[in-house]
Amino acid sequence: MITTAAPVPLHFDNAFVRELPADGESGPRLREVRGALYSEVAPTAVSQPRLIAHSREMAESLGFSEDQVKSQQFADVFGGNALFEGMQPFASNYGGHQFGHWAGQLGDGRAITLGEVVAAGGQRWELQLKGAGPTPYSRSADGRAVLRSSIREFLCSEAMHHLGVPTTRALSLVATGDTVIRDMFYDGRPEPETGAVVCRVAPSFVRFGHFELPASRGETALLERLTDFTINRDFPHLRGDRETVLGDWFGEVCARTAS
Template identity: 75%
Template sequence: MEFHFDNAFVRELPGEHEERPGVREVRGALFSRVRPTPVRAPKLLAWSREMAAALGLGEADVTGERFARVFAGNELLPGMQPYATNYGGHQFGAWAGQLGDGRAITLGEAVTAAGERWELQLKGAGPTPYSRFADGRAVLRSSIREFLCSEAMHHLGVPTTRALCLVATGEGVVRDIFYDGHPREEPGAVVCRVAPSFIRFGHFELPAARGEIALLRALTRFCIRRDFPHLAPEGADITETVLGDWFGEVCERTARLMAEWMRVGFVHGVMNTDNMSILGLTIDYGPYGWIDDYDPDWTPNTTDRHTRRYRFGQQPAVAYWNLGQLANAIAPLFASLEPLHAGMQRYVDAYVAADRDNVARKLGLSEANDEDVERKRALERLLALAEVDMTLWFRALLRFDPQAPSLAPFEEAFYDAARREAHAPALLDWLHGYAARLREDPLPPEARHERMRRANPRFVLRNYLAQQAIDRAEQGDPGGIDELLDVMRRPYDDQPGREAFAQRRPDWARDRPGCSMLSCSS
């Protein structure tokens, strides 16, 4: 097991190069050197063969004892230079000051034989200068959720950070899961997550808030050169035009990400600016969830249950607000605010275009017009009223016969018989209008079916499925993790024999912790 490391972040940017113990405010630095804290008994529970292959690792590399030691934080490979990064952020709309990697430690930047750069980061590997009052550890349940969702989102085609492996620590971690004064000990674990870059909006916000403009400028230039090299070829100046193009691309990537979340019914749950990737990746899988019965006001986060700031239907607007905070942070680097305004407009234009493309793909149209966009909105209002499962309804559209409109293909998508009965006439009326639209669309039936199949997943990582895998793992059987991951590898295929993974949320999971709403406790 060998890696080639080119640790540009710590080589080129200001940071604390001497390891210093203790939680503290760190100024004038974008990172602090820190070593993972060894654990008692590291044991590999699960790994992603796709991510391992991307890193040049085979099964023999992964299943050896050294692999578990390295990715639990007990051993460093040659070239690893572990560090935690320093950033701030707006949490639930309020400035929170310094936050930083409180339980994430980057081991280094691995460069593959193909020239791809991947940051390897351990989550749950011990305290850092940014841990505040926490222990830097993570529990098994949240680690399983992060591992599974990172890979599930990748296979859905949604931009995301990735996960290489999940390692049990053999140690307990005390958490108050409901924040109700009843903490308990849970098994601990470490996830190795992987991304081309873990730079967040908050990395720019903190130096800007402190007036550290030279640090802000250094970070921005570094980010463009390393992570957006097509905007500034080697040797080229980072002009204001380049800065504007960079911000505009960040906005556009973020817009496309939001459209993808909405397409598959994913709810992040905690869209603070420190949880927004500069590359437009889904990052930080905490109290996330998938829409079961369609509800634009649903949030999986118990901390957000009163204001519902991060509810499903609000996510595109929150991303726009977050980009506004990033624009405020980098404004001192611009002589004019016009490039920032242009970037924000790029977000709006890109989201509208991506959303319209989603309408066409999910409904099986060659292209969507204004009436089609409203048609889908009208359907969503009906799905909410009738308490209909979003994933099951749109997947059932593949079996819909426009020559004989009927609710028969959609029976499994209803959660409540009385609501189905009450809203059946309106849904049938919608289906008749949809059938008429399909009959006038030029897309052949076979092409329409394939277009819809690739846009409407058969399988998504519903919270209750993840919780079932967690329950098994906490009883000593990690097999449910691999089984669920294998299903999520082909989310758009029917996979005969695995129908149980495509069912609507069962009644027992409606209000069960871990299956409905979740806390940030991990």
């Protein structure tokens, strides 16, 4: 059962869920989702959330004190057992390619976004748990992550950031106290491993697949709505008539991707 955590001095402004269309059904039941960009779904609680590591720099950027980070409440929230007031958890709906072929709907199969924090300096950060349990997009998987891959993601994302490579950040790494069955070497011998949850942080988790899926389905109105939202929220410096802004946005996305 997910509980409500004691208040913390974080300002949530969840523009994605406020301004874009939601799936008409909530919860983790597997399904095809059309005409919507996300599904409301809460993390699945774990038995013993315990903080293993955190980025002090990222925590300070969000407004957490060291005492708050070291509290059990922090581990509860970022392990998936509790929510701060203002959080609105969801899994987003997008498409993509797998093994060189268009796979249609993929979505957040083991990632759940908790909300968007606007920090003291005005910087917007999305908080996303990876390994927090099943979503409508999990397909046949369990929505969980193991400690070994979570350590790798935590360390590599922070290392890449400090090397100057644009990437997601890592706020925290929480051990769940539960085991997850995985076939580590893909040799047909699955074994129990230690479960974990990483909290990923980025200004935006909107990806190319969010645009590809509605485009592939002919959902033009949804595609235009997502485009306008993305420009207004994530590219506010672009100004002018609509045709000019769309061209400038496309050019900037291409330039950023190429670099």
